[in-house]
Amino acid sequence: VSPRFQKELNPEQLAAVLHKSGPAIVIAGAGSGKTRMLTYRVAYLIENNTPASAIILVTFTKKAAQEMENRVQGLVGSEIKGLKAGTFHHLANITLRRYGKLLHFDPNFTIMDPGDQKHFMKYILGQRFDPEERKRFPKPTQVLDMHSKTINLGKPLSEISSVYYPAYLYQIVDITDTISIFTKQKKANNTMDFDDLLVFFLKFIRNEKVAAKYLDRIHHVLVDEYQDMNAIQADIVEHLGKHAKSITIVGDDAQAIYKFRGGDFNHMLNFPKVFENCQTYKLETNYRSTPEILKLANASIRKNQVGFKKELRTTRESGNLPMMIPCTNLYQEAQLICQQVLQHREEDIHLHEQAVLFRAHYHTMELEQELVRQKIPYVIRAGVRFFEQAHIKDLVAYLAVLVNPTDRIQWIRIFSMHEGVSDSGASKIITILSQQPQVLTNFVYCNLVQEMQGSRLRQAGLENLTQLQQFFKQLAFHPGTKQRLSEEELPNLPQMIEKVSQYLKPMFPARYPKNYEDRLRDLRELMNFGAKYNSITAFLADILTQYNLQGETILEGDQTLEESPLVLSTIHQAKGLEWKVVYIISLVDGRLPSARAIGDEAEIEEERRLFYVACTRAKDVLYLTYPEIVQRFDRDQISGPSRFLEEIEKEKVFEEVEVEEE
């Protein structure tokens, strides 16, 4: 081992890095250097002649994957190629496109986002039930949620229904049928939703003969954030790890915060049973936070009944007690945060070394207003996702049907954005066009008026669609022929985006009267983003599985700001990150813990883990603030501090500070 490893890792970390073969579980507390351990292990494996492409490193977000890859690169000192790093969804996407043929599907499948899924389910329900029946039947999102839970929890629909939707239990047969139609139609349209990526990936690696070529190439598997695995992910890990030389999983049960999508830290606790002769490593030295911050976090998490008891050792020197600051209302809280942020900036703690953390996006409304007013630059990692905005989806739909003309939902979006064509009209058109293969060619060369005779579609609408026919004809066909341009013959991606933008432009003022200029600007931004890609398919997949970022922009860190901005983030998004100064805001019952969790002890424990994660992001300074009055709809509501503050008050792990009145 190089001396560098000896120097930069503690003995426990080093042992895990050097783990020889077979299964290993690393149980690690917050800030104990598990990310570091993982990156060093990858580097160690590569330096010892494992090809990078034989290593799978599963992370929770794209960002984590990228950062770890960079750090491995730094350690190895040369460019590493082919490392399979990313989220399950990303790895599944890549693998399924490469090996899709073995599973007998077209690797040009398009991925449905939740909005598309909802549209699709709505359409199916509309087909199957009349309006009266619809009222009694679960809503589209509920059907989808049930279905998703069966996959992510690995339980049958009957059980999901009786636990989460008992009121609909009596309709289980209809629900089952609906879901099976949904599944069939997705297949017919060659589309997959997020869950499908995992389902088909699992199906693939389960079939060891078919997947032999893929599986044989994987020598080492490493999985981060194992406490948040759900059933299907744990299943995937099992199948990936079974034949690998080593499998290393890392997690902290105190940081499990994804129960809502099936995450269950019992998968981590069960790992040694699933993988026999598993070696256990423990990392219990915290390098991140001051002892005061750690003491507060430990005091809080101790209130949870479920979970390992572990005490983290500190290494850092003593700092200040965390500060708890009551504010009269949300505006005062916002002002207080701004004031403290600026004060720390005076002390040379840059804005980007400070973060404001919260439970839900809408908790930041007042703060954002105040930041804008005071011209404090910030980025927000919460809220609307760039690629799920209507105008972006408008454009993306045109690209999608070029690579996958069977994607019904995209066609409906395209048709119905033309004046005089509604959702239902669009749906009829695509149904007729789909009766023959080559949907795109059909559409471009058909006589719409003739085809749609008998269906009472508006004349004006059909006329508008002839323009669309012209547009696709020029965009995607050899001039004067019915011959499609191949993907290589099409213009490059930015040019395509430009052309579609030009086509969309005249529709925007009517479609988006309030802010069409902003939206057109986004399309230009999209064009710049598209320059990175030479394949439409890869672009379409990546924007959902890799770059579906929340917040205003897709070019994070690339702004023309003079100063790197303050970070506003949900606690979920803050996972794995750290800042010198952390502010946790809106610490009232109903916000953290969330109103929905109140009354259910297991949910409250999940919220407490969220609070724990939030606190342990702080290196030097931690603020805990709450408003005494919160507006809810149109009412004011008086609230005391969050139970998470009250329950540790006696332990004197924070000091209460008054707001200085101006």
Place this chain on the structure above:
DNA sequence: CCTTAACTCCTTTTT
């Protein structure tokens, strides 16, 4: 059939 405008619901967290 399609659009518009009034009306109603219910607010988490994410790949």
Place this chain on the structure above:
DNA sequence: GGAGTTAAGG
């Protein structure tokens, strides 16, 4: 407060 739904009018 904003999106989704419904009912009337074109």
